[in-house]
Amino acid sequence: MLTPAGERVLSAASELFYQEGLNAVGVAAIAEAAGVTKKTLYASFGSKTELTIAYLRSRHDVWWAYLEERLAEAEAPRALTVFDAYVDHPKLASDRGCAFLNAAAELPAGHPGLDVIRRHKAAVRAKFAELLREDVPGAADPERLAEQLFLLLEGAVAHTGIDGDAHRVTLAREIAEILMRDPREAGTR
Numbered sequence: 001m002l003t004p005a006g007e008r009v010l011s012a013a014s015e016l017f018y019q020e021g022l023n024a025v026g027v028a029a030i031a032e033a034a035g036v037t038k039k040t041l042y043a044s045f046g047s048k049t050e051l052t053i054a055y056l057r058s059r060h061d062v063w064w065a066y067l068e069e070r071l072a073e074a075e076a077p078r079a080l081t082v083f084d085a086y087v088d089h090p091k092l093a094s095d096r097g098c099a100f101l102n103a104a105a106e107l108p109a110g111h112p113g114l115d116v117i118r119r120h121k122a123a124v125r126a127k128f129a130e131l132l133r134e135d136v137p138g139a140a141d142p143e144r145l146a147e148q149l150f151l152l153l154e155g156a157v158a159h160t161g162i163d164g165d166a167h168r169v170t171l172a173r174e175i176a177e178i179l180m181r182d183p184r185e186a187g188t189r
Helices: 004-020 027-034 038-045 048-073 079-087 099-106 113-135 142-163 167-181
Strands: none
Touching (some): 004 027, 004 038, 004 048, 004 099, 027 048, 048 099, 048 113, 079 113, 079 142, 099 142, 113 142
8 A cells, every 4th residue: 555655656657657758767757746755755666666567557457447347338349348448548648559568668678567567468368358258259269369359459559659649549449340240250360
């Protein structure tokens, strides 16, 4: 459980890390944005590495809760909702693309933040497979189709960071809908 100062640090770090990048933002800038001292930042997180891990976990938790809310209200095929949730979260910016892909590009091999990123991506891919098994029961190979939708989404979201808008995610969603339309063929190509 974070103290109020720790919450401010995490909030400031989350915004700065996403907008400017993990390596470009130092602890002094985070402490200043949070209105705390560096000593308070280190007392709350111990290191920039731990703060980075907290940022990634928090981003996953916030987005995942939103995804689950959206899925609870969605109609089949709910896999399309995953595309929507990547770009329309009311509290998480997405104009620079995927926070996890951006972070992965900056973290060195062996950084513990990479494990958080891998778990997030595995969870998204597994969610696609779960939704397809439930909503497209006639799919020839729902696991393969899940992988196809996952890669389609990943590419589209990566381009959001390049293009500055989500038009490619919208296009990817349309392609996903086409792929799911004929469940006998879905996932076989």
